Amino acid sequence: MLTPVNAPGGAFPGVSQAMQISGGDLLILSGHVGTDENGNLVEGGFEGQLRATYNNLKATLAVAGVGFEAVARMTHYVSEFDPSLLPILRKVRAEFINNDAPPSAALIPVVQLYDKAVLVEVDGIAVLPSKTRIG
Template sequence: MAERKPIVPPGVAPNPALSPGIQVGDFLFVSGNVGQDQNGNLVGEGDCEAQSRQVMANIRAIVEAAGATMADVVKITCFLTDVADYPAYSKVRAETFPSSPPASSTVMVVALVRPEFLVEVEAIVNMSG
């Protein structure tokens, strides 16, 4: 079995319940990220675009801590609590991946772990460069 290497970006406190990212072989699996900054503060209450920007910043920090770039992201899965927020999320996704975007799925869900979270995104990254 390939070694599992936890990835925790600088400035983020380790969480005994989960790893922000796990690198296994040539792949990095990024946990679902929500619109919280590294101090745990909600960004953009009620604003899916602001939360989506924070989500992508969180993912970028994990990806870069592993030594990769956002261009190495090959798959993202987004969970939205309101279909009306899709255009805001889609705008941020397009800005984050302006060329050669990753494969992407978006799923509408009843709720996320806390009611103020509007969007959550997880990612898979190809580390073989």
């Protein structure tokens, strides 16, 4: 259902420049943050929060009956972004996404998210097989 579209050159590692969607239903993923099962922000700085964020996305996708292979697009909102965070983001992201057909993506530096302690938020778009019904 998802086919990466990449022109020669100019690409970032682990990111498709575009994603063609063929069939299926869209699943819009709200902004997820690095909280534990009780809704408390996890410790561990940027990497700890990012890993928890991806685990929370994974849990949401599982409820929909899919995994990261269904994710077509992701947006990362990073509070007080510094370029030294990019290798951490790429490393953690690569542990979860479909690296053979990585989703298209954007990184948006922000001054602050809804709480000063929240360092990263990720939202996205996934595609469910047409016959998938949640609930």
